[in-house]
Amino acid sequence: MPPPPLVALAGWVLPGLGYWLIGQRLRGFVIGVSILLLYLAGLIIGGMHVIDAPTGLTMPLIFAKPWFIGQVLAGPVTLGCSYMANNWGTYIDPGTLRQMTGVALSHSRVNEIGVLYTAVAGMLNLMAIIDCSYRASNEGAR
Amino acid sequence: MLFTLAEAGKAFELFRQPLPVWDYWYLLLIPLCLGVSVVYKAIKCREMKQVPREAAVIFIMILLGMALAGAVLLALVRVMEKR
Numbered sequence: 001m002p003p004p005p006l007v008a009l010a011g012w013v014l015p016g017l018g019y020w021l022i023g024q025r026l027r028g029f030v031i032g033v034s035i036l037l038l039y040l041a042g043l044i045i046g047g048m049h050v051i052d053a054p055t056g057l058t059m060p061l062i063f064a065k066p067w068f069i070g071q072v073l074a075g076p077v078t079l080g081c082s083y084m085a086n087n088w089g090t091y092i093d094p095g096t097l098r099q100m101t102g103v104a105l106s107h108s109r110v111n112e113i114g115v116l117y118t119a120v121a122g123m124l125n126l127m128a129i130i131d132c133s134y135r136a137s138n139e140g141a142r
Numbered sequence: 143m144l145f146t147l148a149e150a151g152k153a154f155e156l157f158r159q160p161l162p163v164w165d166y167w168y169l170l171l172i173p174l175c176l177g178v179s180v181v182y183k184a185i186k187c188r189e190m191k192q193v194p195r196e197a198a199v200i201f202i203m204i205l206l207g208m209a210l211a212g213a214v215l216l217a218l219v220r221v222m223e224k225r
Contacts, residue, residue, distance in 0.1 A: 026190045027184055027190055030180065030181075030184045030190070030193065031181055031184045031185065034177050034180045034181045034184070035177075035181060037177065038173075038174065038177040041173060041174075041177075043157055044156065044157065044161055045160065045161045045163070045170060046160050046161075047157060047158060047159055047160045048157045048158065084157075088158075089158065091158075103157070103158050104158070104159075106159075106160035108164065109164060109167040110160040110161060110163060110164060110167065111160065113167055113170050113171075113174075114160065116174065117170075117174055120174060120177075120178060121177075124177075124178065124181045124182070127181070127182075127185055128181065128185060131185045
């Protein structure tokens with residue numbers, strides 16, 4: 001049985017991979033696919049910019065974007081999406097009418113629901129990470 | 143400027159533009175509840191064969207709970223409006 005920290009890290013890198021490592025492959029597949037589908041649905045509903053990363057690593061900046069804490073629990077995919085949101089293509093900012101780099105920020109309900117989907121996916125992955133590392137420390141038993 | 147849903151659909155670009163579902167946003171809570179139910183029960187159940195039935199039960203319970211909460215809050219708002 002792999003050590004629990006390795007299982008937890010694998011579960012963060014790819015949702016469901018932690019279960020895969022401890023031999024519970026069906027559980028890992030179901031959980032991983034469900035979490036990634038929720039995450040993908042959030043990106044489709046609200047656009048790539050529902051991943052809105054803090055501009056620095058100080059506490060006030062992090063707490064200014066609290067949903068990112070939930071979103072980043074879904075894995076490194078969040079960091080990739082955050083990079084894409086700020087660097088993929090260009091758009092015209094409606095406020096200043098300037099051309100900006102990245103993906104435009106969505107608004108209203110679609111933004112809220114996209115953020116909700118991605119953050120819930122991350123928080124569900126946290127539950128899965130805790131569960132699979134606990135199972136790894138107890139030889140697969142709950 | 144007002145857009146029709148069809149015009150918004152033509153402007154939609156995957157991941158770059160939000161999905162044009164402004165009038166149906168509440169329906170998007172259904173797949174979210176389904177995902178939460180499946181993941182929660184896949185973590186909780188001892189045997190994976192229990193998951194489909196258990197997830198379906200909790201999915202329906204969440205939807206009924208939300209509908210009930212919505213109805214109670216709507217009734218509360220109506221009562222407050224009459225006062």
